[in-house]
Amino acid sequence: MAAPLNGAPEDLMAIELTRPAPTARRWPAALRSPLGITAAVLLLAVLVLAVVAPLIWQDRAEAVQSAEILQGPSSAHPVGTDLLGRDILARVLVATRLSVGLALLATVIGVTAGLVLGTAPTLLGRGGERRLGRWVGRWISAFINIAVAFPSLLLALFFAVIFGVGARGAVLAIGFATAPGFARLTQTMAAGISSRDFIAAARVAGIGRMRILIRHVLPNIAEPLVVSATMALGSALLSFASLSFLGLGVQAPSYDWGRLLGEGLAQIYVHPAGALAAGVAVVLAAMAFNLSGEAVARAIGVRASHTSKHTGTAPGHEPPAAQPEPPPADQPLLAVRNLRVGFPTATGEVTPVRGVSLTMRPGEAIGIVGESGSGKSLTALAIAQLIEHPGRVTADRLEFLGVDLRDDERSRSVEQLRDGERLRGVEQLRGGEHAGSVEQSRAVARSGDGELSSSVEQSRDSERPSSTEQLRDGERLRGVEQSGDGERLRGVEQVRDGERARGVEQVGDGERSGDGERSREGERLGAGPGLSASERRRMLGTSLAMVFQDPMTSLNPVHRVGRQLAEVVREHQRVDRRTAWRRAVDRLSAVRISDAERRAKQLPHEFSGGMRQRAMIGMGVMANPKLIIADEPTTALDVTVQRQVLQLLANIRAAEDVGLLFISHDVTVVGQVCDRVLVMYAGRVVEDVPTDALLHDARHPYTRALVAAVPDMTTDRDAPLAVIPGRPPDPHDLPVGCPYAPRCPLATEQCRRADPPLASYAAGRRVACWHADRAPAAVPGNRTAPAGPPAAVPDNRTVPDDDVVPDDDVVPDNRTVPDHDVVPDDEKDDRPAASLGGERG
Numbered sequence: 105m106a107a108p109l110n111g112a113p114e115d116l117m118a119i120e121l122t123r124p125a126p127t128a129r130r131w132p133a134a135l136r137s138p139l140g141i142t143a144a145v146l147l148l149a150v151l152v153l154a155v156v157a158p159l160i161w162q163d164r165a166e167a168v169q170s171a172e173i174l175q176g177p178s179s180a181h182p183v184g185t186d187l188l189g190r191d192i193l194a195r196v197l198v199a200t201r202l203s204v205g206l207a208l209l210a211t212v213i214g215v216t217a218g219l220v221l222g223t224a225p226t227l228l229g230r231g232g233e234r235r236l237g238r239w240v241g242r243w244i245s246a247f248i249n250i251a252v253a254f255p256s257l258l259l260a261l262f263f264a265v266i267f268g269v270g271a272r273g274a275v276l277a278i279g280f281a282t283a284p285g286f287a288r289l290t291q292t293m294a295a296g297i298s299s300r301d302f303i304a305a306a307r308v309a310g311i312g313r314m315r316i317l318i319r320h321v322l323p324n325i326a327e328p329l330v331v332s333a334t335m336a337l338g339s340a341l342l343s344f345a346s347l348s349f350l351g352l353g354v355q356a357p358s359y360d361w362g363r364l365l366g367e368g369l370a371q372i373y374v375h376p377a378g379a380l381a382a383g384v385a386v387v388l389a390a391m392a393f394n395l396s397g398e399a400v401a402r403a404i405g406v407r408a409s410h411t412s413k414h415t416g417t418a419p420g421h422e423p424p425a426a427q428p429e430p431p432p433a434d435q436p437l438l439a440v441r442n443l444r445v446g447f448p449t450a451t452g453e454v455t456p457v458r459g460v461s462l463t464m465r466p467g468e469a470i471g472i473v474g475e476s477g478s479g480k481s482l483t484a485l486a487i488a489q490l491i492e493h494p495g496r497v498t499a500d501r502l503e504f505l506g507v508d509l510r511d512d513e514r515s516r517s518v519e520q521l522r523d524g525e526r527l528r529g530v531e532q533l534r535g536g537e538h539a540g541s542v543e544q545s546r547a548v549a550r551s552g553d554g555e556l557s558s559s560v561e562q563s564r565d566s567e568r569p570s571s572t573e574q575l576r577d578g579e580r581l582r583g584v585e586q587s588g589d590g591e592r593l594r595g596v597e598q599v600r601d602g603e604r605a606r607g608v609e610q611v612g613d614g615e616r617s618g619d620g621e622r623s624r625e626g627e628r629l630g631a632g633p634g635l636s637a638s639e640r641r642r643m644l645g646t647s648l649a650m651v652f653q654d655p656m657t658s659l660n661p662v663h664r665v666g667r668q669l670a671e672v673v674r675e676h677q678r679v680d681r682r683t684a685w686r687r688a689v690d691r692l693s694a695v696r697i698s699d700a701e702r703r704a705k706q707l708p709h710e711f712s713g714g715m716r717q718r719a720m721i722g723m724g725v726m727a728n729p730k731l732i733i734a735d736e737p738t739t740a741l742d743v744t745v746q747r748q749v750l751q752l753l754a755n756i757r758a759a760e761d762v763g764l765l766f767i768s769h770d771v772t773v774v775g776q777v778c779d780r781v782l783v784m785y786a787g788r789v790v791e792d793v794p795t796d797a798l799l800h801d802a803r804h805p806y807t808r809a810l811v812a813a814v815p816d817m818t819t820d821r822d823a824p825l826a827v828i829p830g831r832p833p834d835p836h837d838l839p840v841g842c843p844y845a846p847r848c849p850l851a852t853e854q855c856r857r858a859d860p861p862l863a864s865y866a867a868g869r870r871v872a873c874w875h876a877d878r879a880p881a882a883v884p885g886n887r888t889a890p891a892g893p894p895a896a897v898p899d900n901r902t903v904p905d906d907d908v909v910p911d912d913d914v915v916p917d918n919r920t921v922p923d924h925d926v927v928p929d930d931e932k933d934d935r936p937a938a939s940l941g942g943e944r945g
């Protein structure tokens with residue numbers, strides 16, 4: 105008899121929750137089904153027998169009657185007697201307790217060990233700063249993978265030999281043989297839940313790993329785990345019977361069903377009923393547990409899911425270094441330079457975010473737009489420190505509130521190179537060397553006067569081709585050196601203008617002026633300039649809020665909304681439960697959720713989509729953040745709710761002087777809430793333009809195409825809808841040169857040869873295009889001027905309580921960029937250039 109061990113967890117390996125709503129209403133229906141009734145009756149019978157059988161039939165089962173040896177079925181002995189004349193039926197019934205009890209014990213051991221092993225990678229493996237933890241987590245994962253590869257029976261036999269013959273050894277053997285399957289199931293589900301937005305939100309809020317695991321991950325995977333454990337119990341029963349049957353389990357004088365099977369086997373041809381009775385008991389009890397698991401599964405709505413494969417290809421290209429933005433007069437809220445996000449692939453590394461730079465002042469609203477896959481979300485996640493291993497984030501500078509957010513181990517090499525370059529830059533400045541740099545800096549100066557072409561020309565002729573060549577050859581080192589040159593340019597220019605001292609300071613210490621600020625921030629937080637990982641987490645938890653696109657996945661479905669909001673302040677401000685709850689209710693009403701006290705007690709599924717999104721925003725402002733990152737917060741909402749959410753963000757921003765990084769596909773929506781817009785394409789910023797210039801004075805053909813592709817109420821319905829032909833490039837397979845060239849009506853040979861740098865051509869304006877000097881044509885007649893930013897609530901830290909946004913407040917339209925992915929092939933290439941606005945260039 106070779107029963108499958110721990111088959112249930114393996115069967116349920118890819119289990120997932122189909123819906124997060126409470127399941128109370130589905131239980132009665134499931135119990136009333138034939139499956140539910142059968143399972144309930146069988147389970148009840150097994151449990152009752154396990155409790156009462158030894159009390160009633162123990163004496164009869166153990167009474168030796170030499171006159172009745174090996175009797176066949178009779179009215180006195182319904183399934184006959186054994187070699188000592190004992191009643192077999194009584195023995196089978198009495199053995200229920202030991203058989204079920206031992207199986208239960210083995211299952212508890214297996215489930216506990218599986219839970220610990222399965223959650224360990226999630227617990228240890230998150231966050232870049234935990235190298236040792238990640239390492240241990242990886243080893244545990246590898247161990248689980250190897251263990252599940254072995255047949256469970258083999259594992260059980262192996263462990264049985266290790267732990268010794270007998271009931272105790274068998275319990276441990278079956279427990280440990282059950283653990284790997286259960287661990288794999290737990291690990292898979294925990295990893296799935298960990299990628300959900302509400303976990304990211306909890307992490308942004310600075311909630312610790314263990315707490316996230318216990319409060320957010322486990323409750324969401326508990327139901328399928330219970331189903332799996334129930335089924336594992338049936339398997340453990342069969343396994344135990346197998347070991348006892350083989351003589352490795354329960355030893356005489358004790359007896360379980362496996363032992364009774366073994367004893368009866370010798371008489372199977374004489375008294376088949378006596379031999380089979382224990383087998384029938386095993387089958388019925390296993391069925392009871394498996395059917396119960398099945399019924400529970402139906403009641404709570406879990407089903408098997410399909411796993412998806414990820415394939416990697418060639419690494420991405422290096423874009424030319426962006427020209428840094430001029431340093432703001434005051435300390436920036438957020439300073440990002442040369443941010444890169446990469447993921448390992450089978451053939452190297454793919455880099456979906458390639459050198460993004462941005463500087464945000466306190467209270468500023470910056471929009472990031474671009475088609476799907478342009479790297480907007482990854483940029484936001486990298487800033488919020490939410491890129492998971494094996495994702496790799498590097499940056500020359502990544503500071504929030506003056507605090508360096510970089511994970512040292514990951515970014516140090518780049519930083520060291522930059523430091524080296526900076527020092528050399530200072531030396532060169534001091535010695536009055538580097539004529540080439542002076543030349544280049546003149547170009548930058550001219551471009552500052554609006555002579556963009558000179559600047560571009562300069563870069564085109566000197567820097568870029570070599571840069572592209574170098575990077576194509578994988579000489580990253582020299583690429584970094586060039587970014588150092590960018591720094592030198594500015595410094596040299598300042599020296600040329602007689603501002604030598606300032607230039608040296610800026611170039612020499614670079615953006616190291618931030619160091620002083622960082623120290624001050626560190627002092628404020630009670631830590632040194634280099635904050636520890638937990639201090640950084642705490643700082644981010646209180647100062648940065650994230651609002652995600654899908655309001656359904658942004659809140660934990662199993663916790664009341666108010667409790668989730670309260671958790672943020674309880675975590676950071678150590679306030680008592682009641683105070684935290686009051687603040688949660690207050691924040692809910694501040695985000696205009698009426699009857700906030702009652703709503704706070706509801707679960708997320710009881711909220712509408714717009715309310716959930718507002719609740720998320722309410723959660724974000726629980727700790728008075730300095731920056732809100734909103735990743736397409738209105739995409740999943742209808743027009744009215746979209747307008748309310750935009751209004752709310754604008755109000756909070758104005759009332760609390762919060763910076764806003766607003767990500768969207770929709771250039772018009774971004775135009776209405778932001779001061780300036782970064783347009784991303786193929787993982788890099790291709791244009792940085794003030795909002796008021798977005799519609800009529802954008803320089804990059806891609807920006808203009810995005811603007812032109814947005815229809816509005818005045819769009820001529822008879823004319824073909826403007827679209828951008830082709831598709832954005834796959835980050836795995838970027839073309840040489842400007843990645844937009846294959847879709848660009850202005851593309852020339854030069855565009856196909858070299859990627860243009862993001863160059864500054866006027867105050868607060870940067871563009872990465874070789875042809876950006878060509879005067880932008882007027883936006884087609886179907887465009888209307890953008891509405892102004894939503895009216896803000898001045899000087900008031902709470903947002904008005906009215907649920908209805910006045911129409912004249914703000915009218916963000918819900919126009920969205922058409923889904924270019926679904927442009928039929930035959931439309932892509934013969935689309936007239938006029939539809940792109942390219943003719944305006």
Ligand SMILES: Nc1ncnc2c1ncn2[C@@H]1O[C@H](COP(=O)(O)OP(=O)(O)OP(=O)(O)O)[C@@H](O)[C@H]1O
Binds near residue numbers: 456483
């Ligand atoms: N974990 C990952 N591993 C590998 N590639 C990834 C990962 N996450 C995202 N990418 C890739 O990075 C690119 C940019 O993704 P990102 O989510 O930032 O795009 P996006 O501009 O926000 O798009 P959308 O508007 O559709 O959300 C995409 O091509 C995506 O496939």
